Amino acid sequence: MVLGLPSEVAIVWRKEQQENKRDVECVDERRAWKRATTNNREEIPGRLGLPFVGETFSFLSATNSTRGCYDFVRLRRLWNGRWFKTRLFGKIHIFVPNPEGARTIFANDFVLFNKGYVKSMADAVGKKSLLCVPVESHKRIRRLLSEPFSMTSLSAFVTKFDKLLCERLQKLEERGKSFKVLDFCMKMTFDAMCDMLMSITEDSLLQQIEEDCNAVSDAMLSIPIMIPGTRYYKGITARKRLMETFREIIGRRRRGEETREDFLQSMLQRDSLPPSEKLDDSEIMDNLLTLIIAGQTTTAAAMMWSVKFLHDNREAQDILREEQLSITNIKPDGASLSHEDLNNIRYGLKVVKETLRMSNVLLWFPRVALQDCTIEGYDIKKGWHVNIDATYIHHDSDLYNDPLKFNPKRFDEHQKPYSFIPFGSGPRTCLGINMAKVTMLVFLHRLAGGYTWTLDDLDTCLEKKAHIPRLRSGCPITLKSLSKTMLEA
Numbered sequence: 001m002v003l004g005l006p007s008e009v010a011i012v013w014r015k016e017q018q019e020n021k022r023d024v025e026c027v028d029e030r031r032a033w034k035r036a037t038t039n040n041r042e043e044i045p046g047r048l049g050l051p052f053v054g055e056t057f058s059f060l061s062a063t064n065s066t067r068g069c070y071d072f073v074r075l076r077r078l079w080n081g082r083w084f085k086t087r088l089f090g091k092i093h094i095f096v097p098n099p100e101g102a103r104t105i106f107a108n109d110f111v112l113f114n115k116g117y118v119k120s121m122a123d124a125v126g127k128k129s130l131l132c133v134p135v136e137s138h139k140r141i142r143r144l145l146s147e148p149f150s151m152t153s154l155s156a157f158v159t160k161f162d163k164l165l166c167e168r169l170q171k172l173e174e175r176g177k178s179f180k181v182l183d184f185c186m187k188m189t190f191d192a193m194c195d196m197l198m199s200i201t202e203d204s205l206l207q208q209i210e211e212d213c214n215a216v217s218d219a220m221l222s223i224p225i226m227i228p229g230t231r232y233y234k235g236i237t238a239r240k241r242l243m244e245t246f247r248e249i250i251g252r253r254r255r256g257e258e259t260r261e262d263f264l265q266s267m268l269q270r271d272s273l274p275p276s277e278k279l280d281d282s283e284i285m286d287n288l289l290t291l292i293i294a295g296q297t298t299t300a301a302a303m304m305w306s307v308k309f310l311h312d313n314r315e316a317q318d319i320l321r322e323e324q325l326s327i328t329n330i331k332p333d334g335a336s337l338s339h340e341d342l343n344n345i346r347y348g349l350k351v352v353k354e355t356l357r358m359s360n361v362l363l364w365f366p367r368v369a370l371q372d373c374t375i376e377g378y379d380i381k382k383g384w385h386v387n388i389d390a391t392y393i394h395h396d397s398d399l400y401n402d403p404l405k406f407n408p409k410r411f412d413e414h415q416k417p418y419s420f421i422p423f424g425s426g427p428r429t430c431l432g433i434n435m436a437k438v439t440m441l442v443f444l445h446r447l448a449g450g451y452t453w454t455l456d457d458l459d460t461c462l463e464k465k466a467h468i469p470r471l472r473s474g475c476p477i478t479l480k481s482l483s484k485t486m487l488e489a
């Protein structure tokens with residue numbers, strides 16, 4: 001296979017996964033035949049390897065390669081069929097490959113399944129984080145956090161994000177130099193989120209918070225030993241600094257020295273309400289940190305993939321551009337994008353969905369079985385890790401015609417339930433789903449509606465040691481304003 005041509009699909013394993021599908025189906029057929037003829041309840045196949053170690057080294061090796069950690073899953077499926085088990089870091093893992101299995105898990109979240117408790121994660125983001133709290137607190141905290149993320153509450157965010165984006169894109173175009181889309185989107189999403197959450201706009205403070213958030217994020221899946229120099233140590237120290245900063249801001253607001261219209265203010269306004277209707281300070285602070293970490297890298301990676309996919313698919317890019325121009329052409333020059341305008345970006349929304357389907361920002365969603373149970377006829381033991389394999393589901397040719405093709409129009413039709421799950425589903429559905437969508441829509445609107453771009457590095461390798469698939473190159477592009485492109489044409 002020749003790599004690196006612009007017309008090619010970005011990631012090798014995607015293509016290979018598809019090519020391997022027939023082989024995987026053969027393995028599945030043989031197993032189905034065995035099941036039918038022997039009348040035995042079949043075990044999930046797979047290699048557990050040595051106690052504790054299992055296949056951990058193969059997993060780490062895939063994670064450390066430019067093919068990304070999903071390559072580990074792809075290969076095992078090829079050997080074992082669609083359902084397989086493996087042992088990683090001492091725990092048995094099952095990868096659940098279909099919408100029916102996904103539905104069973106989502107529908108029983110907190111009852112039969114829960115997120116696995118990882119000590120380093122709770123230490124880093126905090127025990128009161130949505131990612132770590134038990135079911136009773138989760139319901140309350142989630143309800144109270146949700147309101148500022150509803151579509152109607154995001155209007156102010158849309159206007160601010162649009163303004164910031166326009167300024168920064170214009171500067172980059174005027175400079176005329178190549179820049180990495182990934183870095184640009186990481187900064188954009190981080191700055192916009194800190195503004196929306198706590199009205200922080202000062203550069204030096206933003207930089208400090210970003211560095212600390214990155215350290216916390218790195219510590220989330222590290223070995224929890226407090227030795228100076230380790231990822232865990234750096235993360236915990238960064239967390240302390242962040243909590244101090246958040247505490248100071250909360251203090252200033254409480255003393256009336258500062259009032260803003262932002263997420264934090266809306267939480268503090270509940271101070272006089274009964275405990276069930278408000279968050280305490282540690283809940284507020286842990287979740288401020290959680291929102292930044294959960295929202296920044298995911299959204300930025302998706303934005304980067306949209307640029308790559310649109311570059312490789314000129315037809316989709318042209319349709320998208322036409323739609324954006326039809327919106328800007330009827331607005332006064334320089335007018336901001338309103339929340340209502342976003343409702344008219346219909347093709348753009350399909351581009352967002354297709355980007356999320358193809359890029360699988362979160363490759364799989366991990367859960368632990370709280371008791372013995374069955375999923376799709378397979379016995380699952382208490383303590384096993386069951387991973388909803390969104391990547392496989394999103395590339396299954398039984399669910400998506402020609403799944404490797406970037407084809408936003410496929411979303412003209414409704415998808416089968418649980419076959420499109422980039423934001424998960426059930427009680428743990430992504431809290432930032434609306435924010436992620438509007439961020440991507442505004443970005444696509446301004447980028448395709450104002451510029452053309454060249455991709456300056458055709459390398460399709462993935463970043464090493466990353467759990468979110470991102471191009472190793474960072475997707476460098478050079479912008480040209482549409483007016484200049486038209487003059488030259």
Ligand code: HEM
Nearest residue numbers: 294295298299302361365422423424428430431432435436
């Ligand atoms: C394209 C961008 C995004 C994607 C693909 C994404 C995806 C997801 C997924 C799949 C889950 C559920 C995981 C599971 O079931 O285990 C999730 C949870 C979550 N997301 Fe997002 N997310 C994105 C952006 C955001 C943003 C912008 C925010 C916040 C501002 C955010 C905050 C959260 C939070 C707090 C949770 C945990 C919810 C809970 O456990 O109740 N996400 N996200």
